Every structure is written in C-alpha cells, then in structure tokens.
Amino acid sequence: MSIEQLMWVEKYRPKRLDDVVNQKEIVEGIKRILASPAGMPNMLFAGPAGVGKTTVALCIAREVLGEYWRDYTLELNASDERGINMVREKVKMFTRYTSIGISIPFKIVVLDEADEMTSEAQTALRRIMEDSATTSRFILICNYISQIIEPIQSRCVIFRFKSLARDDVVNHLANICKLEGVRYEDKALDMIYEFTSGDLRHAINILQAASSHGIVNDASVRSALGISYKAKVGEVIRLALEGNFNDARLRMLELTRVHGLSERDFIKFAGEEIMKQSSKNIELLKVLAEYDYRLVVGAHPDIQLAALLAELARVGRSSSSSSKIDR
Ligand SMILES: Nc1ncnc2c1ncn2[C@@H]1O[C@H](COP(=O)(O)OP(=O)(O)O)[C@@H](O)[C@H]1O
Ligand SMILES: [Mg+2]
Structure with missing residues (x-):
C-alpha cells in the first residue's frame, strides 16, 4: 500500500478546488483568477495549520499545468536548514530546464513556511521571484502574514485561510x-x-x-487523544527543560484548560517524558512525585503545575549541557 493510501490525510486530500472543504471566498477568488491562467499572479497563503493551504496550492498546480503538474511544480520548505541558498539553487535549476513542446504557461514554485525565513532571506527570495518572473509563479505559504516583509506582500495576491468550522x-x-x-x-x-x-x-x-x-466512539477517541496528549506534554517538558518557562506554562494551560487534559494525567505523561528527555530524571521524578502528592491533597492545580515547570526549568538550566540526551 502506498503512503497516500495508508494515510487518510493524503488519501482524502482534495484534488480539485471544488472538493476543498469551505474556504469558499478563497476558492471563488482563485477560480476567477484561473479563468485566464496565463495572468496568474504570485500568491501568498496565510492561516493556521491544517486548513487547506497546501491542498489549494496543489489544486492550482493541477488546474494550470494539467497532466504535467508533477514535473513542473516545485515544492520547497523554507524552514529547511539549508536556507535561502538551497531555495536559490533549487529554483534556479528548476526554472532553467525548458519545457520544449509542452504548452504550459509557467512553472509553479510552492514555498511552505515562508514566515520562518529571516528578513534577509526574504529579501533574497524577492530577488529570486523577480529574476524568475518570466518562467515561474510562486505560491508562498505562511502562518503569520505579519512575518512576511512588505515588498513580498505587495508583490503577491494575499489569501487568508480560516480555521474550519x-x-x-x-x-x-x-x-x-x-x-x-x-x-x-x-x-x-x-x-x-x-x-x-x-x-x-x-x-x-x-x-x-x-x-x-x-x-x-468516546473510548477509542480518548485513547487516540492520549497518544496526542503525550506528544504535547512532551513539548511542554522540552520547553521547560530548555529554561523556557513562560512558553511551557502557556502550553500547559492550553492543554489543561482548552483541551481538558486532567492535571494528574499531565503529571503522568510528564513522568514518561522526563524519563526520555533528561539525564537528571531521578532528581526530576522526585520533584514530580511531590507535585503529584500536592494535587491529590487538593492544592490549586494551575499554580502547582506552573511551579512544577519552574522547577524543571531551574534544574534544566543548571545542567543545560547534560539535560538533553538525544535531541
Ligand atoms: N479545506 C480543506 N478541505 C479538505 N481537506 C482539507 C482541508 N484542509 C485540510 N484538509 C485535510 O488536511 C490535510 C492537510 O491539509 P493542508 O492543505 O496540507 O493544510 P495546511 O493548511 O497546513 O497546508 C489534507 O491532506 C486534507 O486531507
Ligand atoms: Mg501545508
């Protein structure tokens, strides 16, 4: 079985704009643009995760490039550690080879996580976009439009994606x-x-x-969420051990208040994560046991969990070179 068949997110990724769930204004706007594909501008998609940004970009590629879409679409991730030089090289190579005998209006570059680029890198990107303007169109994707430099914003048609209802x-x-x-x-x-x-x-x-x-049903979803909770608690623990108390605390509150994870479950998952993440786990587990006890006897949970994270941050900082095993 291919990965596309195995993962439902891929198996059910819409291939046509008409099948995209909601994002109606965006789909309408893009359809108007694609009525004359040769005039397609560069585009900037902004919005939260998992709402259809990449999906819509690939639908556009299919629509404009037809059967050749795979060959003439370049998907890059801007947060790739090789940075803007990698982007420049790949785009250069990609735009250089010609498409003799094939009638496509241009090639398409989809650049994800564009807001992860520094503003210097974005300035370089703007140059790349201008240099390849005759051969290529860019679809830039980001979470936060405010992180994109103005000269790029002003060269793109901006589409703001919303969370799905x-x-x-x-x-x-x-x-x-x-x-x-x-x-x-x-x-x-x-x-x-x-x-x-x-x-x-x-x-x-x-x-x-x-x-x-x-x-x-209720039980199977809870069990699936448990796995997901664990990953999220792991993130909180990592932040705390790195000494990033404020972010750790905010994420913890999100989990307990918004997602309804119980405080004792938080501590249970935290224990498993500490075993994995820290070489000081004996010391830290003692701390954890103390807070677990306080919760049982009825201390205020938010305050106790925040104090726990502060303690982890302190221990983590005092051993910042040895606290992380394999990250
Ligand atoms: N608007 C949507 N309509 C249909 N499926 C969607 C939509 N948004 C997300 N999905 C599903 O979630 C997966 C990830 O969507 P994607 O477009 O990659 O999100 P992102 O906004 O993070 O780029 C898709 O493969 C698809 O299965
Ligand atoms: Mg995406």
Missing part, C-alpha cells in the same frame, strides 16, 4: 468514515473537533487512529 470538520470526518466503512458515533466526531479546533489534518489523523479500535 465545527460542521465542516464533523461532516468531513463522517464522510471519511462512510467511505472507509468505519462505524462512528456523532458525539465522538464532535470530541475530535473540540480537541483539534479547526485543524483538519490533525482531526483526520485522530480519526484514523481511533478507527483502528474498530469503532470511532
């Missing part, structure tokens, strides 16, 4: 269940939405994980 997500998940022949309870799909707040990629991944229990 509850009904959109729940209906899409229900559809996938029907196509996969998986039984589901409506309440469970709702729960997935609650946890993923409009990130359809995350929602589909949880749905698939839950479905491996044979049915998508």
Whole structure:
C-alpha cells in the first residue's frame, strides 16, 4: 500500500478546488483568477495549520499545468536548514530546464513556511521571484502574514485561510468514515473537533487512529487523544527543560484548560517524558512525585503545575549541557 493510501490525510486530500472543504471566498477568488491562467499572479497563503493551504496550492498546480503538474511544480520548505541558498539553487535549476513542446504557461514554485525565513532571506527570495518572473509563479505559504516583509506582500495576491468550522470538520470526518466503512458515533466526531479546533489534518489523523479500535466512539477517541496528549506534554517538558518557562506554562494551560487534559494525567505523561528527555530524571521524578502528592491533597492545580515547570526549568538550566540526551 502506498503512503497516500495508508494515510487518510493524503488519501482524502482534495484534488480539485471544488472538493476543498469551505474556504469558499478563497476558492471563488482563485477560480476567477484561473479563468485566464496565463495572468496568474504570485500568491501568498496565510492561516493556521491544517486548513487547506497546501491542498489549494496543489489544486492550482493541477488546474494550470494539467497532466504535467508533477514535473513542473516545485515544492520547497523554507524552514529547511539549508536556507535561502538551497531555495536559490533549487529554483534556479528548476526554472532553467525548458519545457520544449509542452504548452504550459509557467512553472509553479510552492514555498511552505515562508514566515520562518529571516528578513534577509526574504529579501533574497524577492530577488529570486523577480529574476524568475518570466518562467515561474510562486505560491508562498505562511502562518503569520505579519512575518512576511512588505515588498513580498505587495508583490503577491494575499489569501487568508480560516480555521474550519465545527460542521465542516464533523461532516468531513463522517464522510471519511462512510467511505472507509468505519462505524462512528456523532458525539465522538464532535470530541475530535473540540480537541483539534479547526485543524483538519490533525482531526483526520485522530480519526484514523481511533478507527483502528474498530469503532470511532468516546473510548477509542480518548485513547487516540492520549497518544496526542503525550506528544504535547512532551513539548511542554522540552520547553521547560530548555529554561523556557513562560512558553511551557502557556502550553500547559492550553492543554489543561482548552483541551481538558486532567492535571494528574499531565503529571503522568510528564513522568514518561522526563524519563526520555533528561539525564537528571531521578532528581526530576522526585520533584514530580511531590507535585503529584500536592494535587491529590487538593492544592490549586494551575499554580502547582506552573511551579512544577519552574522547577524543571531551574534544574534544566543548571545542567543545560547534560539535560538533553538525544535531541
Ligand atoms: N479545506 C480543506 N478541505 C479538505 N481537506 C482539507 C482541508 N484542509 C485540510 N484538509 C485535510 O488536511 C490535510 C492537510 O491539509 P493542508 O492543505 O496540507 O493544510 P495546511 O493548511 O497546513 O497546508 C489534507 O491532506 C486534507 O486531507
Ligand atoms: Mg501545508
């Protein structure tokens, strides 16, 4: 089985603009533009994760380039550690080879995570875009438009993607269940939405994980979320051990308040993560046990968990060179 068949997020990634869930204004705007494809401008897609930015970019490539779309679309990730030089080299090579005998209006470069680039790199990118203007169009993708330098913004048509609404997500998940022949309870799909707040990629991944229990219900979703919680708690612990107390605390509050992870579960997952992440785990587990006890006897959870993270940050800092094993 190919990876596209294995992962539902890929298997159900829309191939045509008409199949994109919601983002109606964007789809309408793009259709108007594509009515005369030769006039397609550079575009900048902004918005949160998992709402269709990459999907729409690839739909455009299919629409404009037809059967040649794979050969004449270059997908790059700007946060690649090789940076702007890698982008320059790849774009140069890509735009250089000609498409003799094939009638496509231009090639398409899709550059993801453009807002991860420094402003110097973005200035260089702007040059690259101008130099290849006769051969290529760019679709830049970012989370935060404010992180994109003005000269790039002003050279692109900007599309702002929104988080998907509850009904959109729940209906899409229900559809996938029907196509996969998986039984589901409506309440469970709702729960997935609650946890993923409009990130359809995350929602589909949880749905698939839950479905491996044979049915998508309260219990199987909880179990799938447990795996997801664990990864998120791991992130909080990593931030704390790096000494980044403020971010760690905010993420912790997001997990407990927004996503409803119980404080004791937080501590349980934190223990597993500390074993994995820190060479000082004996010392840290003692700290953890102390806070676990305080929660049991009824101390204020937010304050206790914040104090715990502060303690981890302190220990982490005092051993910053030895605290991380393999990252
Ligand atoms: N608007 C959408 N319509 C249909 N599927 C979507 C949509 N947004 C996300 N998805 C699903 O989530 C996956 C990831 O979407 P993607 O377009 O890569 O998100 P991003 O906005 O992070 O680029 C897709 O493969 C698809 O299965
Ligand atoms: Mg993407």
